[in-house]
Amino acid sequence: MxxxxxxxxxxxxxxxxxxxxxxxxxxxxxxxxxxxxxxxxxxxxxxxxxxxxxxxxxxxxxxxxxxxxxxxxxxxxxxxxxxxxxxxxxxxxxxxxxxxxxxxxxxxxxxxxxxxxxxxxxxxxxxxxxxxxxxxxxxxxxxxxxxxxxxxxNTEQRLKIHLAAVFANNFVNHLFHIASDIMESSDIDFNLLKPLIKETIEKISHLSPAEAQTGPAKRNDQKIMKQHMEMLKDQPKLQNLYRELSQMILEQYLHQS
Amino acid sequence: MxxxxxxxxxxxxxxxxxxxxxxxxxxxxxxxxxxxxxxxxxxxxxxxxxxxxxxxxxxxxxxxxxxxxxxxxxxxxxxxxxxxxxxxxxxxxxxxxxxxxxxxxxxxxxxxxxxxxxxxxxxxxxxxxxxxxxxxxxxxxxxxxxxxxxxxxNTEQRLKIHLAAVFANNFVNHLFHIASDIMESSDIDFNLLKPLIKETIEKISHLSPAEAQTGPAKRNDQKIMKQHMEMLKDQPKLQNLYRELSQMILEQYLHQS
CATH class of the missing domain: 3.40.50.720 (NAD(P)-binding Rossmann-like Domain)
Known part of the structure; x- marks a missing residue:
């Protein structure tokens, strides 16, 4: 052609x-x-x-x-x-x-x-x-x-896939950006997180994201979540994001257990 | 020992x-x-x-x-x-x-x-x-x-690293969970997103997350963002998350350009 x-x-x-x-x-x-x-x-x-x-x-x-x-x-x-x-x-x-x-x-x-x-x-x-x-x-x-x-x-399916892709790629990358800012604010090399990031992806080749979830919100560890919120007190937008994502994870696993 | x-x-x-x-x-x-x-x-x-x-x-x-x-x-x-x-x-x-x-x-x-x-x-x-x-x-x-x-x-550094790890791992995995729910709501296999997810990680081995950012929010593509918000209108928490993450990305790149 x-x-x-x-x-x-x-x-x-x-x-x-x-x-x-x-x-x-x-x-x-x-x-x-x-x-x-x-x-x-x-x-x-x-x-x-x-x-x-x-x-x-x-x-x-x-x-x-x-x-x-x-x-x-x-x-x-x-x-x-x-x-x-x-x-x-x-x-x-x-x-x-x-x-x-x-x-x-x-x-x-x-x-x-x-x-x-x-x-x-x-x-x-x-x-x-x-x-x-x-x-x-x-x-x-x-x-x-x-x-x-x-x-x-069809168009409707493609639109859904694109929306999912924004979460799985653009927003994920922004979370890496946030993590890198947090590390750099203490002069710690972002590369230290790379094995963890690699494992995050590796895991979902064997498990569903629902099964692969770990962390304070999944465990409903209020003490650590409070401590993290306190550490973010000068960054209200990040604090808000932390609260909302933790709440979403918490609700997901409370409903399941 | x-x-x-x-x-x-x-x-x-x-x-x-x-x-x-x-x-x-x-x-x-x-x-x-x-x-x-x-x-x-x-x-x-x-x-x-x-x-x-x-x-x-x-x-x-x-x-x-x-x-x-x-x-x-x-x-x-x-x-x-x-x-x-x-x-x-x-x-x-x-x-x-x-x-x-x-x-x-x-x-x-x-x-x-x-x-x-x-x-x-x-x-x-x-x-x-x-x-x-x-x-x-x-x-x-x-x-x-x-x-x-x-x-x-030291303790202070470790606490920061752990906070960054929650963003880079637990929250990232939850975004995969959200993406997988969006796909499954239209009976589309989540595996379709795997090459994109792999590339998301691959990219930050060469580029900083700031350099690796793409997507509607980075381009300030209001039309697509509005469309995505509309698609999420029955899920107010997801809609809220979409709005906030997009806004954060938008501000990041408006300031830089």
């Missing part, structure tokens, strides 16, 4: 690199700013543009790996309405294409992608949705050339 | 198994209930008791791997006041021994230990504290026979 890629951010870059390894051709990169279009275009060695008028009309598949705001305005442009169009967003309904394009779908990589960090796309679950059988089959073929984990979900 | 072990829970069990591999002898296991004393004693093949009067007086080192409440009452018993006594708690001051024992300290394994899950003690950081040089050296020798990661910290 001839693929036109909208976007030059984290998802666009990693996806482009993964597609580049298949037999499919990226025929053009479009990005809103000249510099970023050039950066990704040159990296891939393919034509690029930042001008809407220059977007090629004859690609087979248009992939939109852009911010949600940019997505809405791009989709409504009168570009190749008969071709296939897919976005890569976890939280945008497939129907955003409805009325503008004939064949459309979603190709959502369920992974946290940063420009600075390479990723093995073979290990990235790709969640697909398609408006019709033509798109479904074309996407499935493409996706399976990129990743070993291809799944079909 | 001849070691007497108080306790039969997760920490006591894993620590006993690790000590068992060294040249040191566990001469007796004490636990409050007969069944649990017998269970660990028999597993190790060493004498055990649940009667305070039968606790041996001539051990070199008494290790207290018991709940904080049990710790207070055990320490105050008139047992071997001239020997070395150490507890294994992250959040108890070393001075709990003061006035009761002459030589004392702390041997805190910074790891989440569950009975059902084996652990490689070589990889478990052991945080030591000692009342004097005699205890310091004896503990250091013992700890290094058990683990490749031995550190000395």
């Amino acid at each position: 001839n693929i036109l890629l909208h976007g030059s951010g984290n998802v666009a870059t990693h996806l482009a690199l993964a597609i580049h390894k298949t037999g499919h051709q990226i025929v053009q990169v479009y990005s809103r700013t000249k510099a970023s279009a050039a950066a990704l275009g040159n990296r891939l060695g393919v034509p690029y543009t930042h001008l809407v008028d220059e977007i090629m009309q004859d690609a087979d598949l248009y992939i939109y790996a852009v911010s949600d705001d940019a997505l809405e305005s791009l989709v409504s442009l009168n570009i190749a309405p008969q071709a296939m169009h897919v976005h890569t967003a976890g939280s945008v309904a497939m129907d955003i294409f409805k009325g503008y394009k004939k064949h459309y779908g979603v190709l959502y990589p369920l992974q946290s992608l940063s420009k600075d960090k390479t990723v093995d796309f073979q290990q990235v679950p790709l969640l697909l949705e398609a408006s019709d059988e033509v798109v479904k089959q074309a996407l499935d073929v493409l996706a399976k050339e990129i990743s070993g984990q291809v799944h079909h979900y | 001849n070691i007497l072990l108080h306790g039969s829970g997760n920490v006591a069990t894993h620590l006993a198994l690790a000590i068992h591999k060294t040249g040191h002898q566990i001469v007796q296991v004490y636990s409050r209930t007969k069944a649990s004393a017998a269970a660990l004693g028999n597993r190790l093949g060493v004498p055990y008791t649940h009667l305070v009067d039968e606790i041996m007086q001539d051990a070199d080192l008494y290790i207290y791997a018991v709940s904080d409440d049990a710790l207070e009452s055990l320490v105050s018993l008139n047992i071997a006041p001239q020997a070395m006594h150490v507890h294994t708690a992250g959040s108890v001051a070393m001075d709990i021994f003061k006035g009761y024992k002459k030589h004392y300290g702390v041997l805190y394994p910074l790891q989440s230990l569950s009975k059902d899950k084996t652990v490689d003690f070589q990889q478990v950081p052991l945080l030591l504290e000692a009342s004097d040089e005699v205890v310091k050296q004896a503990l250091d020798v013992l700890a290094k026979e058990i683990s490749g990661q031995v550190h000395h910290y």
Whole structure:
């Protein structure tokens, strides 16, 4: 397939690199700013543009790996309405294409992608949705050339998965950030926590998160929880977070026991 | 050294198994209930008791791997006041021994230990504290026979590390629990999130948690955050947690940019 890629951010870059390894051709990169279009275009060695008028009309598949705001305005442009169009967003309904394009779908990589960090796309679950059988089959073929984990979900399911992913990734990372701040406030190396963090993940490969829970809140150890709250007294937001998470854990295990 | 072990829970069990591999002898296991004393004693093949009067007086080192409440009452018993006594708690001051024992300290394994899950003690950081040089050296020798990661910290530092550990382990695991509930509410397998969770941890081996942050809150993507809040409208506690964590991330990156 001839693929036109909208976007030059984290998802666009990693996806482009993964597609580049298949037999499919990226025929053009479009990005809103000249510099970023050039950066990704040159990296891939393919034509690029930042001008809407220059977007090629004859690609087979248009992939939109852009911010949600940019997505809405791009989709409504009168570009190749008969071709296939897919976005890569976890939280945008497939129907955003409805009325503008004939064949459309979603190709959502369920992974946290940063420009600075390479990723093995073979290990990235790709969640697909398609408006019709033509798109479904074309996407499935493409996706399976990129990743070993291809799944079909509807918009509602994908939205739920994305919400769960925010808890399991973005919020978890923020808790690491908090832990690292606490350590650094006493000049203690955050690396000291790495074996514990590794084990936290290791555990849920054998046990459900419910079974893997440990700690003062699970044990209803009021004395330690009070002590921790006292230690956080100058950081009311952290104190609040500590109280709420402990309360949630406490209630979970009181109900179960 | 001849070691007497108080306790039969997760920490006591894993620590006993690790000590068992060294040249040191566990001469007796004490636990409050007969069944649990017998269970660990028999597993190790060493004498055990649940009667305070039968606790041996001539051990070199008494290790207290018991709940904080049990710790207070055990320490105050008139047992071997001239020997070395150490507890294994992250959040108890070393001075709990003061006035009761002459030589004392702390041997805190910074790891989440569950009975059902084996652990490689070589990889478990052991945080030591000692009342004097005699205890310091004896503990250091013992700890290094058990683990490749031995550190000395005072009570205040250990308390901070334990607080950070609650965020990085107990609260993180609870976020996994929440994510798994969200997935299961739509009959979607939690395993789908495992590559993302693996990457969340993988990232902070190369980047600081501050650098590794991604997601709607970091991007200040109000539209997606509103959508997620709407999806959680029947779960006010989760909604609240989502709002607060997003707000914290948002503020972190607004200040930095």
